Amino acid sequence: MTTDDDARVPPLRAGVIGLGWAGQQHVAAYAGTPGVDLVALAAQEEHLLAEYGEAHQVPIRTTDWRELLDADLDVLSIATPTFLHAPMTISALQSGIHVLCEKPMAEHAEAAERMVRAAEQAGRVLDVAFNHRQRGEVQALKQVIDSGVLGRIYYAKTGWLRRAGIPGLGTWFTKNERAGGGALMDIGVHMLDMTLHLMGEPEVITASAATHAEFGPLGRGGSGFGVSELEEGTPFEVEDLATAFLRLDGGATLLLESSWAQWIPYDQCYVMLYGSEGGASIEWGGTGRDPYERLNVWTEVSGVPAELAPHVGPHGRHAAAVTGFLAKVRSGAHQQYTGRDALHRARVLDACYASAGTGTEVRLGSAVPATAAASRTSTIQETP
Ligand SMILES: NC(=O)c1ccc[n+]([C@@H]2O[C@H](COP(=O)([O-])OP(=O)(O)OC[C@H]3O[C@@H](n4cnc5c(N)ncnc54)[C@H](O)[C@@H]3O)[C@@H](O)[C@H]2O)c1
Structure with a gap:
């Protein structure tokens, strides 16, 4: 429904680069949002440009993403392979376009830093699509935490473990x-983001991590994710399991684990928070036939130990991430939204990989080499 106020505000002209699973979520979100005209799509697959272009009557469809820089766009989503996030984001910001970039922000923190600097210099919004933050349980628990029910959170455990979910085996x-x-x-960053968000954005001080590659190098543990047809035959060079112990400012600690493939019965995601006045747990996973989603809070009510099951609203997903981005753009307070929280996540990941490579605890902000990528699989085995 259009109101008189909506009628006075000109629609935002939107574009999307990348039409894999992630880009398709952004397309659907813009197409379903009042006050937005989806006018441009870029991808390398002609058939996806035709399919999504026709479905949403998008006038500009191109395999050359640079054409979008001259398309008079207000907002642009970037949902391409991670190493393209920085060059595409920086070019768009310098062209005066607000950017919603997919997670992870970039392949290393040095690239993420350049993105933030470009947003600051251009006075444009840079947002990163951490869509799992929009889950109903996370929204509900954040409200509970902000009202003080858990007190001071001094310890957290979080993880995303897949049974067999390596995306794009043989691709980028x-x-x-x-x-x-x-x-x-790929997925640990979602749990890191959710947990730091719930804890109130503490600074991570040090990381001690390890990585393993036990499935991918053997061609095991693949999934239907990452349908890109562009780079078949790429060797498996990254970790399929990572575990990290993080020290936070104020003395709290956080345990993080993430795995693409594992000898476990089903996929498992969790955030457990331990506070001075209460504890909380978000869990979801299971099989397609037997899924589960739970939010529980343990505390005292009038001096009596109590378990609460807060009401959980609907999951926001990508549509809510896009709505949040558009609200930041419309707020006019662009300098407040330049991707600094996402940059902090990128620095944590760099420190984890540097720690895994050296076998030592690494302090954030110490000289973590941009080439820490070279040590991102400390126990990787040769492909047979
Ligand atoms: N937030 C989430 O839940 C979520 C889920 C999946 C993927 N992602 C992220 O989204 C990004 C894309 O992942 P995906 O699974 O959609 O990947 P994908 O490989 O399936 O799709 C990539 C898309 O980028 C396009 N592309 C590549 N190079 C291009 C170029 N030079 N010009 C124009 N288009 C180009 C491809 O044509 C393709 O359409 C990644 O950073 C990934 O981490 C996020």
């Missing part, structure tokens, strides 16, 4: 310089 996803890393970069 498993090539180090293109993806920047494996399971930690």
Whole structure:
């Protein structure tokens, strides 16, 4: 429904680069949002340009993403392989376009830093699509935490473990310089983001991590994710399991694990928070036939130990990530939204990979080499 106010605000002209699974979510979100005209798509697959272009009557469809820089866009989503996030984002920001970039922000923190600097210099919004933050459980628990129910959170455990979910075996996803890393970069970053968000954005001070590659090098543990047809035959160069122990400012600690493939019964995701006045747990996973989603809080009510099951609203997913981005653009307070939280996540990942490579605890902000990617699989085995 269009209101009088909507009618006075000109629609935002939107574009999307990349039409894999992620890009398709952005296309659907823009197409379903009032006050937005989806006017441009770029990808390398002609058939996807035709399919999504026709479905949403998008006038500009191109295999050359640079054409979008001259398409008078207000906002642009970038959903391409990770190593392309920085060059595409920086070019768009310098062309005066607000950018919503897919996670992970970049293949290493040095590239992420350049993105933030470009947003600051251009006075444009740079946002990163951490869509799992929009889950109903996360939204509900954040409200509970902000009202003080858990007190001071001093310990957290979080993880995403897949039974068999390596994306794009043989494509850019498993090539180090293109993806920047494996399971930690791809899905661990979602759990890191959610947990730091729930904890109120503490600074991570040090990381001690290890990486393993036990499935990918043997061609095991693949999945239907990452349908890109562009780079078949790429060797498996990244980790399929990572584990990390993080020290946070104020003395809290965080355990993070992520795995693309594992000898476990089913996929498992969790965030457990331990506070001075209460604890909380978000869990989801299971099989397609037997899925589960739970949010529980343990505390005291009037001095009596109590378990709460807060009401959980609908999951926001990519549509909510896009709505949040558009609200930042419309707020006019662009200098507040230049991707700094996402840059912090990129620095944590760099420190984890540097720690895994050296076998030592690494302090964030110490000279973590951009080439830490070279050590992103400390126990990788040769492809037979
Ligand atoms: N937020 C999430 O839940 C989520 C889920 C999946 C993927 N992702 C992220 O989204 C990004 C893309 O992942 P995907 O699974 O969609 O990948 P994909 O390989 O399936 O698709 C990549 C798309 O980028 C396009 N592309 C590549 N090079 C291009 C170029 N030079 N010009 C124009 N288009 C180009 C390809 O044509 C393709 O359409 C990655 O960074 C990934 O980590 C996020």
